[in-house]
Amino acid sequence: MSSYPAALGTTGRRRMLKNCWYIACPSRKLKNRPVARTLFGRRLVFFRSESGQVSALDDCCPHRNAPLSAGEVADGQLACPYHGWRFDRQGRLVEIPYRAGTPPDCSIHQYDCVEQDGYVWVCPGDKVPEEAPLVFPHLGLHGWTSFRMETLFAANVEACLENFLDCPHATHVHRYWFRTPTAKPVMAQVTMLEDGAVAEYFQEPREKSLVWSLLSP
Template sequence: MSGWHPSHQSRWFAVLCGERLCAKPVAVSLLDRPYVLARDGAGRAFALEDRCPHRHAPLSQGTCRDGGLACPYHGWRFDAEGRLREIPGLPAGGALPQVRVRSAAVREHDGLIWLRADGRDEGELPAMVRRNPPGSRRFLWQTQWRAHVVDAIENFLDPLHTHWIHPGLVRRGGARQPTTARFAPSAEGFAVDYIGQAQQSGLLYRLFESPRESERALFDAPGSAQIEYRYRNGGAVRISLHFAPHDAATTSVFATLHVENRWAPAWLVRALVWPLLKRVNDQDARMLALQSDNLRRFGAVRGASTQLDLVRPWVEAFWRDGAPPADAAAKDVALML
Protein backbone atom coordinates (compact mmCIF):
# COMPACT_ATOMS: atom_id res chain seq x y z
CA MET A 1 0.00 0.00 0.00
CA SER A 2 1.43 3.39 -1.00
CA GLY A 3 0.11 6.93 -1.18
CA TRP A 4 -2.20 8.51 1.38
CA HIS A 5 -5.93 9.06 1.20
CA PRO A 6 -6.71 12.83 1.15
CA SER A 7 -8.89 12.52 4.26
CA HIS A 8 -5.81 11.79 6.41
CA GLN A 9 -4.77 15.43 5.97
CA SER A 10 -7.69 16.41 8.23
CA ARG A 11 -6.85 14.01 11.07
CA TRP A 12 -4.68 14.47 14.15
CA PHE A 13 -1.38 12.60 14.55
CA ALA A 14 1.13 12.61 17.39
CA VAL A 15 4.47 13.84 16.00
CA LEU A 16 6.74 14.61 18.98
CA CYS A 17 7.07 14.26 22.74
CA GLY A 18 6.57 17.77 24.09
CA GLU A 19 9.66 17.65 26.30
CA ARG A 20 11.84 17.36 23.18
CA LEU A 21 10.74 20.77 21.91
CA CYS A 22 12.63 23.42 23.86
CA ALA A 23 14.66 26.40 22.65
CA LYS A 24 15.55 24.95 19.25
CA PRO A 25 13.27 23.98 16.36
CA VAL A 26 12.77 20.28 15.65
CA ALA A 27 12.26 18.61 12.26
CA VAL A 28 9.45 16.05 11.94
CA SER A 29 7.80 14.35 8.99
CA LEU A 30 4.20 13.26 8.47
CA LEU A 31 2.56 11.65 5.44
CA ASP A 32 5.65 12.29 3.27
CA ARG A 33 5.78 16.01 4.13
CA PRO A 34 8.54 17.63 6.25
CA TYR A 35 7.55 20.06 9.01
CA VAL A 36 9.42 22.10 11.59
CA LEU A 37 8.11 22.45 15.13
CA ALA A 38 9.03 25.41 17.33
CA ARG A 39 7.69 27.39 20.29
CA ASP A 40 6.55 31.01 20.19
CA GLY A 41 7.33 33.67 22.79
CA ALA A 42 4.63 32.30 25.11
CA GLY A 43 5.92 28.73 24.87
CA ARG A 44 3.14 27.53 22.57
CA ALA A 45 4.12 24.95 19.95
CA PHE A 46 3.55 25.70 16.26
CA ALA A 47 4.33 23.91 13.00
CA LEU A 48 5.42 25.17 9.58
CA GLU A 49 6.46 23.44 6.40
CA ASP A 50 10.20 22.87 6.70
CA ARG A 51 11.17 25.11 3.76
CA CYS A 52 11.93 28.79 3.52
CA PRO A 53 10.19 30.18 0.41
CA HIS A 54 13.22 32.38 -0.37
CA ARG A 55 15.94 29.84 -1.26
CA HIS A 56 14.35 26.67 0.14
CA ALA A 57 16.69 26.20 3.11
CA PRO A 58 15.28 23.97 5.93
CA LEU A 59 13.76 26.12 8.64
CA SER A 60 14.45 23.35 11.15
CA GLN A 61 18.12 24.39 10.96
CA GLY A 62 17.22 27.98 11.86
CA THR A 63 16.66 29.69 15.21
CA CYS A 64 13.69 30.67 17.32
CA ARG A 65 13.66 34.46 17.59
CA ASP A 66 11.12 37.11 18.63
CA GLY A 67 8.29 34.58 18.88
CA GLY A 68 8.92 33.18 15.40
CA LEU A 69 11.39 31.20 13.36
CA ALA A 70 14.38 32.62 11.44
CA CYS A 71 15.80 30.89 8.36
CA PRO A 72 19.43 29.71 8.71
CA TYR A 73 20.39 31.08 5.25
CA HIS A 74 19.41 34.78 5.13
CA GLY A 75 17.56 35.22 8.42
CA TRP A 76 14.07 35.69 7.02
CA ARG A 77 11.80 35.47 10.07
CA PHE A 78 8.30 33.96 10.05
CA ASP A 79 5.68 34.05 12.80
CA ALA A 80 3.73 31.07 14.15
CA GLU A 81 1.18 31.37 11.32
CA GLY A 82 3.91 31.38 8.68
CA ARG A 83 3.67 35.08 7.85
CA LEU A 84 6.91 36.83 6.87
CA ARG A 85 7.82 39.39 9.56
CA GLU A 86 11.41 40.42 8.86
CA ILE A 87 14.13 40.41 6.19
CA PRO A 88 17.53 41.38 7.60
CA GLY A 89 19.21 43.96 5.36
CA LEU A 90 16.00 45.39 3.95
CA PRO A 91 16.10 49.22 4.14
CA ALA A 92 13.79 50.93 6.64
CA GLY A 93 10.37 51.34 5.15
CA GLY A 94 10.96 48.67 2.54
CA ALA A 95 7.90 46.55 1.82
CA LEU A 96 8.02 42.89 2.74
CA PRO A 97 7.05 40.56 -0.10
CA GLN A 98 3.69 38.82 0.23
CA VAL A 99 5.05 35.35 0.92
CA ARG A 100 4.39 32.94 3.72
CA VAL A 101 5.19 29.42 4.84
CA ARG A 102 2.43 26.83 4.89
CA SER A 103 1.40 26.10 8.48
CA ALA A 104 -0.17 23.07 10.16
CA ALA A 105 -2.49 23.01 13.17
CA VAL A 106 -0.89 21.97 16.48
CA ARG A 107 -2.21 20.87 19.86
CA GLU A 108 -0.32 19.74 22.94
CA HIS A 109 -1.96 17.22 25.25
CA ASP A 110 -0.68 14.85 27.95
CA GLY A 111 2.96 15.23 26.96
CA LEU A 112 2.50 14.81 23.20
CA ILE A 113 2.43 17.34 20.35
CA TRP A 114 -0.29 16.58 17.80
CA LEU A 115 -0.36 17.88 14.23
CA ARG A 116 -3.15 18.24 11.68
CA ALA A 117 -1.72 18.70 8.21
CA ASP A 118 -4.52 20.75 6.63
CA GLY A 119 -3.91 23.58 9.11
CA ARG A 120 -7.45 23.61 10.55
CA ASP A 121 -7.63 23.49 14.34
CA GLU A 122 -10.84 21.47 14.37
CA GLY A 123 -12.09 18.12 15.60
CA GLU A 124 -11.18 16.06 18.63
CA LEU A 125 -8.06 14.16 19.49
CA PRO A 126 -8.59 10.38 19.71
CA ALA A 127 -11.13 9.38 22.35
CA MET A 128 -8.66 7.13 24.17
CA VAL A 129 -6.34 10.13 24.69
CA ARG A 130 -9.10 12.28 26.15
CA ARG A 131 -10.30 9.46 28.42
CA ASN A 132 -7.10 9.18 30.48
CA PRO A 133 -7.50 10.93 33.88
CA PRO A 134 -5.03 13.76 34.60
CA GLY A 135 -2.00 12.53 36.50
CA SER A 136 -2.40 8.89 35.47
CA ARG A 137 0.49 8.83 33.00
CA ARG A 138 3.55 6.96 34.25
CA PHE A 139 5.59 6.69 31.10
CA LEU A 140 6.11 8.44 27.74
CA TRP A 141 8.53 7.45 25.01
CA GLN A 142 8.99 7.80 21.27
CA THR A 143 10.78 5.63 18.74
CA GLN A 144 10.69 4.79 15.05
CA TRP A 145 9.81 1.53 13.33
CA ARG A 146 10.95 0.64 9.82
CA ALA A 147 7.49 -0.44 8.72
CA HIS A 148 4.36 0.73 6.94
CA VAL A 149 1.86 2.22 9.38
CA VAL A 150 -0.68 -0.58 8.74
CA ASP A 151 1.89 -3.27 9.56
CA ALA A 152 2.96 -1.34 12.68
CA ILE A 153 -0.61 -1.02 13.99
CA GLU A 154 -1.41 -4.66 13.27
CA ASN A 155 1.73 -5.77 15.12
CA PHE A 156 0.73 -3.96 18.30
CA LEU A 157 -2.86 -5.21 18.25
CA ASP A 158 -2.08 -8.81 17.26
CA PRO A 159 -1.71 -11.08 20.33
CA LEU A 160 -0.92 -14.25 18.37
CA HIS A 161 2.64 -13.26 17.49
CA THR A 162 3.60 -12.73 21.14
CA HIS A 163 4.25 -16.42 21.83
CA TRP A 164 6.87 -16.46 19.06
CA ILE A 165 8.45 -13.00 19.11
CA HIS A 166 8.36 -12.49 22.91
CA PRO A 167 8.51 -16.09 24.24
CA GLY A 168 8.25 -16.21 28.00
CA LEU A 169 8.19 -12.43 28.26
CA VAL A 170 4.60 -11.72 27.14
CA ARG A 171 3.23 -15.25 26.65
CA ARG A 172 4.51 -18.84 26.60
CA GLY A 173 3.67 -21.04 23.64
CA GLY A 174 3.08 -24.08 25.83
CA ALA A 175 0.54 -22.29 28.01
CA ARG A 176 -2.18 -21.37 25.50
CA GLN A 177 -5.74 -21.13 26.78
CA PRO A 178 -9.12 -21.18 24.96
CA THR A 179 -10.15 -17.56 24.46
CA THR A 180 -12.95 -15.74 22.67
CA ALA A 181 -12.08 -12.53 20.79
CA ARG A 182 -15.18 -10.33 20.52
CA PHE A 183 -14.69 -7.82 17.68
CA ALA A 184 -16.95 -4.74 17.69
CA PRO A 185 -16.37 -2.17 14.89
CA SER A 186 -17.54 1.45 14.81
CA ALA A 187 -17.31 4.40 12.41
CA GLU A 188 -14.01 5.56 13.91
CA GLY A 189 -12.38 2.39 15.15
CA PHE A 190 -13.04 -0.88 16.89
CA ALA A 191 -12.70 -2.78 20.15
CA VAL A 192 -11.65 -6.39 20.69
CA ASP A 193 -12.51 -7.95 24.05
CA TYR A 194 -10.57 -11.09 24.97
CA ILE A 195 -12.80 -13.30 27.10
CA GLY A 196 -11.58 -16.26 29.14
CA GLN A 197 -8.04 -15.22 30.01
CA ALA A 198 -7.90 -13.75 33.51
CA GLN A 199 -4.16 -14.35 33.64
CA GLN A 200 -1.31 -14.20 31.15
CA SER A 201 1.54 -16.70 31.00
CA GLY A 202 4.53 -14.36 30.53
CA LEU A 203 7.02 -12.79 32.90
CA LEU A 204 5.50 -9.31 32.64
CA TYR A 205 2.21 -10.55 34.05
CA ARG A 206 3.80 -12.58 36.84
CA LEU A 207 5.97 -9.67 38.00
CA PHE A 208 3.61 -6.72 37.76
CA GLU A 209 -0.02 -7.78 37.44
CA SER A 210 -2.86 -9.44 39.32
CA PRO A 211 -5.99 -11.36 38.17
CA ARG A 212 -7.79 -9.43 35.46
CA GLU A 213 -11.41 -8.53 35.10
CA SER A 214 -11.03 -7.77 31.39
CA GLU A 215 -8.56 -7.35 28.53
CA ARG A 216 -9.49 -5.04 25.66
CA ALA A 217 -7.70 -3.84 22.52
CA LEU A 218 -8.90 -0.53 21.08
CA PHE A 219 -8.24 1.34 17.86
CA ASP A 220 -9.12 5.01 17.24
CA ALA A 221 -8.54 5.96 13.62
CA PRO A 222 -6.26 6.91 12.09
CA GLY A 223 -3.31 5.88 14.26
CA SER A 224 -4.05 5.40 17.96
CA ALA A 225 -4.18 1.93 19.50
CA GLN A 226 -4.46 0.80 23.09
CA ILE A 227 -4.41 -2.35 25.18
CA GLU A 228 -6.40 -1.93 28.40
CA TYR A 229 -6.26 -4.28 31.37
CA ARG A 230 -8.84 -3.94 34.14
CA TYR A 231 -8.26 -5.81 37.38
CA ARG A 232 -10.55 -7.41 39.93
CA ASN A 233 -9.25 -5.06 42.62
CA GLY A 234 -10.55 -2.00 40.69
CA GLY A 235 -7.29 -0.94 39.05
CA ALA A 236 -6.57 -0.38 35.37
CA VAL A 237 -3.51 -0.21 33.13
CA ARG A 238 -3.58 1.25 29.61
CA ILE A 239 -0.70 0.86 27.17
CA SER A 240 -1.24 3.21 24.23
CA LEU A 241 0.72 3.52 21.01
CA HIS A 242 0.20 6.41 18.60
CA PHE A 243 1.47 5.89 15.06
CA ALA A 244 2.48 8.64 12.60
CA PRO A 245 3.84 7.64 9.18
CA HIS A 246 6.87 9.54 7.90
CA ASP A 247 6.42 7.76 4.58
CA ALA A 248 5.36 4.35 3.32
CA ALA A 249 8.40 2.67 4.87
CA THR A 250 8.89 4.44 8.22
CA THR A 251 6.53 5.08 11.13
CA SER A 252 7.04 7.12 14.29
CA VAL A 253 5.67 5.41 17.40
CA PHE A 254 4.72 7.19 20.65
CA ALA A 255 4.14 4.98 23.68
CA THR A 256 2.36 5.91 26.91
CA LEU A 257 1.51 3.95 30.02
CA HIS A 258 -1.41 5.13 32.17
CA VAL A 259 -2.29 3.56 35.52
CA GLU A 260 -5.41 3.99 37.66
CA ASN A 261 -6.00 2.81 41.24
CA ARG A 262 -2.78 0.79 41.41
CA TRP A 263 0.46 1.55 43.20
CA ALA A 264 2.89 2.19 40.34
CA PRO A 265 5.09 5.29 40.84
CA ALA A 266 6.86 6.59 37.75
CA TRP A 267 10.32 5.85 39.15
CA LEU A 268 9.40 2.19 39.66
CA VAL A 269 8.02 1.90 36.13
CA ARG A 270 11.23 3.38 34.71
CA ALA A 271 13.47 1.15 36.83
CA LEU A 272 11.70 -2.20 36.55
CA VAL A 273 9.02 -2.21 33.85
CA TRP A 274 10.73 -0.13 31.18
CA PRO A 275 13.71 -2.46 30.54
CA LEU A 276 11.30 -5.32 29.78
CA LEU A 277 9.01 -3.16 27.62
CA LYS A 278 12.07 -1.90 25.73
CA ARG A 279 13.01 -5.50 24.99
CA VAL A 280 9.50 -6.14 23.64
CA ASN A 281 9.80 -3.03 21.45
CA ASP A 282 13.19 -4.11 20.08
CA GLN A 283 11.90 -7.58 19.22
CA ASP A 284 8.87 -6.14 17.40
CA ALA A 285 10.98 -3.54 15.58
CA ARG A 286 13.37 -6.22 14.35
CA MET A 287 10.56 -8.41 12.99
CA LEU A 288 8.82 -5.47 11.31
CA ALA A 289 12.08 -4.47 9.62
CA LEU A 290 12.52 -8.03 8.33
CA GLN A 291 8.93 -8.00 7.07
CA SER A 292 9.42 -4.62 5.36
CA ASP A 293 12.64 -5.71 3.67
CA ASN A 294 11.00 -8.89 2.37
CA LEU A 295 8.01 -7.00 1.00
CA ARG A 296 10.40 -4.84 -1.00
CA ARG A 297 12.11 -7.99 -2.30
CA PHE A 298 8.87 -9.53 -3.51
CA GLY A 299 6.90 -6.43 -4.53
CA ALA A 300 3.18 -5.82 -4.15
CA VAL A 301 1.91 -9.15 -2.85
CA ARG A 302 -1.07 -9.79 -0.60
CA GLY A 303 -0.69 -11.84 2.54
CA ALA A 304 -2.79 -14.91 3.27
CA SER A 305 -5.22 -14.46 6.17
CA THR A 306 -7.51 -16.54 8.37
CA GLN A 307 -10.38 -15.76 10.74
CA LEU A 308 -7.73 -15.11 13.42
CA ASP A 309 -6.58 -11.94 11.60
CA LEU A 310 -9.30 -9.76 13.10
CA VAL A 311 -7.88 -6.25 12.96
CA ARG A 312 -6.00 -6.14 9.64
CA PRO A 313 -9.01 -5.72 7.28
CA TRP A 314 -10.40 -2.75 9.23
CA VAL A 315 -7.06 -0.94 9.58
CA GLU A 316 -6.01 -1.61 5.99
CA ALA A 317 -9.34 -0.41 4.56
CA PHE A 318 -9.27 2.76 6.61
CA TRP A 319 -5.76 3.70 5.53
CA ARG A 320 -6.53 2.88 1.90
CA ASP A 321 -10.02 4.43 1.63
CA GLY A 322 -10.24 6.88 4.53
CA ALA A 323 -13.25 4.98 5.91
CA PRO A 324 -14.01 1.64 7.61
CA PRO A 325 -14.68 -1.38 5.41
CA ALA A 326 -18.29 -1.46 4.25
CA ASP A 327 -18.73 -5.06 5.39
CA ALA A 328 -17.30 -4.60 8.90
CA ALA A 329 -19.46 -6.49 11.38
CA ALA A 330 -19.33 -7.58 15.01
CA LYS A 331 -18.23 -11.16 15.49
CA ASP A 332 -16.81 -13.63 17.99
CA VAL A 333 -13.76 -15.67 17.06
CA ALA A 334 -12.42 -18.63 19.04
CA LEU A 335 -8.65 -18.87 19.41
CA MET A 336 -5.98 -20.40 21.59
CA LEU A 337 -4.21 -17.54 23.34
Protein backbone atom coordinates in the same frame (compact mmCIF):
# COMPACT_ATOMS: atom_id res chain seq x y z
CA MET B 1 -7.47 -8.16 9.02
CA SER B 2 -7.23 -4.59 7.85
CA SER B 3 -10.03 -2.26 8.96
CA TYR B 4 -9.55 0.15 6.03
CA PRO B 5 -12.22 0.10 3.31
CA ALA B 6 -10.83 -1.92 0.41
CA ALA B 7 -12.80 0.14 -2.11
CA LEU B 8 -10.70 3.19 -1.29
CA GLY B 9 -7.53 1.66 -2.70
CA THR B 10 -4.01 2.45 -1.52
CA THR B 11 -4.14 6.12 -2.53
CA GLY B 12 -7.52 6.66 -0.89
CA ARG B 13 -6.44 4.95 2.35
CA ARG B 14 -3.27 7.04 2.50
CA ARG B 15 -5.28 10.23 1.95
CA MET B 16 -7.67 9.18 4.70
CA LEU B 17 -4.79 8.47 7.08
CA LYS B 18 -3.29 11.90 6.42
CA ASN B 19 -6.42 13.55 7.80
CA CYS B 20 -5.79 12.22 11.31
CA TRP B 21 -3.89 13.37 14.40
CA TYR B 22 -0.32 12.17 14.85
CA ILE B 23 2.13 12.63 17.71
CA ALA B 24 5.05 14.77 16.57
CA CYS B 25 7.06 14.85 19.79
CA PRO B 26 6.73 15.05 23.58
CA SER B 27 5.87 18.56 24.77
CA ARG B 28 9.00 18.65 26.94
CA LYS B 29 11.16 18.17 23.85
CA LEU B 30 9.87 21.35 22.19
CA LYS B 31 11.58 24.16 24.09
CA ASN B 32 13.82 26.89 22.69
CA ARG B 33 14.88 25.09 19.54
CA PRO B 34 12.83 24.01 16.51
CA VAL B 35 12.13 20.30 16.05
CA ALA B 36 12.06 18.55 12.66
CA ARG B 37 9.76 15.67 11.81
CA THR B 38 8.80 13.85 8.58
CA LEU B 39 5.22 12.66 7.99
CA PHE B 40 4.03 10.99 4.80
CA GLY B 41 7.26 12.03 3.09
CA ARG B 42 6.78 15.71 3.99
CA ARG B 43 9.28 17.52 6.24
CA LEU B 44 7.71 19.65 8.99
CA VAL B 45 9.22 21.97 11.58
CA PHE B 46 7.73 22.63 15.03
CA PHE B 47 8.41 25.57 17.35
CA ARG B 48 6.85 27.68 20.11
CA SER B 49 5.66 31.26 19.99
CA GLU B 50 6.44 33.74 22.77
CA SER B 51 3.19 32.78 24.49
CA GLY B 52 4.18 29.08 24.37
CA GLN B 53 1.78 28.06 21.60
CA VAL B 54 3.01 25.32 19.30
CA SER B 55 3.16 25.75 15.53
CA ALA B 56 3.94 23.46 12.60
CA LEU B 57 5.16 24.67 9.20
CA ASP B 58 6.76 23.20 6.09
CA ASP B 59 10.43 22.78 6.92
CA CYS B 60 11.63 24.80 3.94
CA CYS B 61 12.41 28.49 3.58
CA PRO B 62 10.83 29.86 0.36
CA HIS B 63 13.92 31.98 -0.31
CA ARG B 64 16.66 29.36 -0.84
CA ASN B 65 14.92 26.18 0.37
CA ALA B 66 17.06 25.97 3.51
CA PRO B 67 15.64 23.74 6.29
CA LEU B 68 14.09 26.04 8.89
CA SER B 69 14.60 23.36 11.54
CA ALA B 70 18.34 24.14 11.34
CA GLY B 71 17.62 27.74 12.32
CA GLU B 72 16.60 29.22 15.66
CA VAL B 73 13.60 30.58 17.51
CA ALA B 74 13.96 34.31 18.32
CA ASP B 75 11.18 36.29 20.04
CA GLY B 76 8.76 33.49 19.26
CA GLN B 77 9.55 33.62 15.53
CA LEU B 78 11.34 31.04 13.41
CA ALA B 79 14.55 32.35 11.82
CA CYS B 80 16.05 30.74 8.71
CA PRO B 81 19.69 29.61 9.19
CA TYR B 82 20.74 30.87 5.74
CA HIS B 83 19.73 34.53 5.52
CA GLY B 84 17.83 35.02 8.76
CA TRP B 85 14.35 35.45 7.28
CA ARG B 86 11.83 35.34 10.12
CA PHE B 87 8.39 33.73 10.12
CA ASP B 88 5.61 33.93 12.72
CA ARG B 89 3.62 30.96 14.00
CA GLN B 90 1.15 31.29 11.08
CA GLY B 91 4.04 30.97 8.62
CA ARG B 92 3.95 34.64 7.52
CA LEU B 93 7.20 36.37 6.64
CA VAL B 94 7.62 39.19 9.17
CA GLU B 95 11.23 40.31 8.76
CA ILE B 96 14.16 40.23 6.35
CA PRO B 97 17.40 41.35 8.02
CA TYR B 98 19.30 44.17 6.34
CA ARG B 99 16.22 45.11 4.29
CA ALA B 100 14.29 48.23 5.17
CA GLY B 101 10.53 48.51 4.94
CA THR B 102 7.72 45.99 5.03
CA PRO B 103 8.71 42.53 3.78
CA PRO B 104 6.96 41.13 0.70
CA ASP B 105 3.82 39.07 1.00
CA CYS B 106 5.26 35.60 1.55
CA SER B 107 4.18 32.69 3.72
CA ILE B 108 4.79 29.02 4.46
CA HIS B 109 2.05 26.42 4.77
CA GLN B 110 0.91 25.96 8.36
CA TYR B 111 -0.43 22.68 9.76
CA ASP B 112 -2.98 22.32 12.54
CA CYS B 113 -1.40 21.14 15.76
CA VAL B 114 -2.42 20.92 19.42
CA GLU B 115 -0.90 19.92 22.76
CA GLN B 116 -2.57 17.17 24.76
CA ASP B 117 -1.51 14.56 27.30
CA GLY B 118 2.06 15.82 27.24
CA TYR B 119 2.49 15.54 23.46
CA VAL B 120 2.42 17.78 20.41
CA TRP B 121 -0.10 16.46 17.88
CA VAL B 122 -0.29 17.44 14.20
CA CYS B 123 -2.62 16.76 11.27
CA PRO B 124 -0.57 16.51 8.04
CA GLY B 125 -3.64 16.35 5.78
CA ASP B 126 -5.87 18.97 4.19
CA LYS B 127 -8.95 18.15 6.28
CA VAL B 128 -8.58 18.66 10.02
CA PRO B 129 -10.46 16.14 12.20
CA GLU B 130 -13.59 17.58 13.79
CA GLU B 131 -12.61 16.10 17.16
CA ALA B 132 -9.47 16.55 19.23
CA PRO B 133 -6.99 13.66 19.53
CA LEU B 134 -8.26 10.74 21.61
CA VAL B 135 -7.45 11.09 25.29
CA PHE B 136 -5.14 8.42 26.71
CA PRO B 137 -7.35 6.41 29.10
CA HIS B 138 -6.14 6.00 32.71
CA LEU B 139 -3.12 8.27 32.11
CA GLY B 140 -1.74 9.38 35.48
CA LEU B 141 -4.44 7.60 37.47
CA HIS B 142 -3.56 5.75 40.67
CA GLY B 143 -3.02 2.03 40.10
CA TRP B 144 -2.17 2.42 36.42
CA THR B 145 1.27 2.37 34.82
CA SER B 146 2.10 4.09 31.54
CA PHE B 147 5.17 3.78 29.36
CA ARG B 148 6.41 5.59 26.25
CA MET B 149 8.35 4.07 23.39
CA GLU B 150 10.10 5.95 20.57
CA THR B 151 11.29 3.65 17.79
CA LEU B 152 12.13 3.98 14.10
CA PHE B 153 10.23 1.37 12.07
CA ALA B 154 11.30 0.38 8.55
CA ALA B 155 7.66 0.12 7.42
CA ASN B 156 4.76 2.29 6.28
CA VAL B 157 2.07 3.51 8.66
CA GLU B 158 -0.49 0.92 7.51
CA ALA B 159 1.87 -1.96 8.37
CA CYS B 160 2.70 -0.40 11.75
CA LEU B 161 -1.00 -0.01 12.64
CA GLU B 162 -1.74 -3.62 11.84
CA ASN B 163 1.32 -4.76 13.80
CA PHE B 164 0.31 -2.94 16.98
CA LEU B 165 -3.28 -4.17 16.71
CA ASP B 166 -2.17 -7.78 16.20
CA CYS B 167 -1.78 -9.12 19.74
CA PRO B 168 -1.31 -12.88 19.01
CA HIS B 169 1.95 -12.38 17.08
CA ALA B 170 3.68 -11.14 20.25
CA THR B 171 3.45 -14.63 21.73
CA HIS B 172 5.72 -15.99 18.98
CA VAL B 173 7.77 -13.04 17.70
CA HIS B 174 8.39 -11.37 21.09
CA ARG B 175 8.22 -14.47 23.28
CA TYR B 176 8.88 -13.73 26.95
CA TRP B 177 9.19 -10.00 26.23
CA PHE B 178 5.49 -9.06 26.19
CA ARG B 179 3.55 -12.32 26.21
CA THR B 180 4.15 -16.00 26.77
CA PRO B 181 2.40 -19.00 25.13
CA THR B 182 0.26 -19.69 28.21
CA ALA B 183 -2.86 -21.75 27.47
CA LYS B 184 -5.23 -19.81 29.70
CA PRO B 185 -8.71 -18.44 28.83
CA VAL B 186 -8.88 -14.64 28.79
CA MET B 187 -12.00 -12.52 29.16
CA ALA B 188 -12.42 -9.71 26.62
CA GLN B 189 -14.96 -6.91 26.31
CA VAL B 190 -15.49 -5.50 22.82
CA THR B 191 -17.14 -2.10 22.36
CA MET B 192 -18.28 -1.24 18.84
CA LEU B 193 -17.75 2.32 17.58
CA GLU B 194 -18.90 4.10 14.46
CA ASP B 195 -15.43 3.85 12.90
CA GLY B 196 -14.05 0.70 14.55
CA ALA B 197 -13.99 -1.19 17.82
CA VAL B 198 -12.24 -1.20 21.20
CA ALA B 199 -11.20 -4.48 22.85
CA GLU B 200 -10.30 -4.59 26.55
CA TYR B 201 -8.69 -7.76 27.94
CA PHE B 202 -8.99 -8.89 31.56
CA GLN B 203 -6.71 -11.16 33.62
CA GLU B 204 -4.27 -11.58 30.76
CA PRO B 205 -1.43 -13.92 31.82
CA ARG B 206 1.84 -12.08 32.32
CA GLU B 207 4.00 -14.82 33.80
CA LYS B 208 7.62 -14.76 32.58
CA SER B 209 7.02 -11.52 30.69
CA LEU B 210 10.01 -9.18 31.04
CA VAL B 211 8.24 -5.95 30.06
CA TRP B 212 5.28 -6.53 32.36
CA SER B 213 7.57 -7.39 35.27
CA LEU B 214 9.33 -4.03 34.79
CA LEU B 215 6.10 -2.01 34.46
CA SER B 216 3.94 -3.64 37.13
CA PRO B 217 3.41 -1.47 40.25
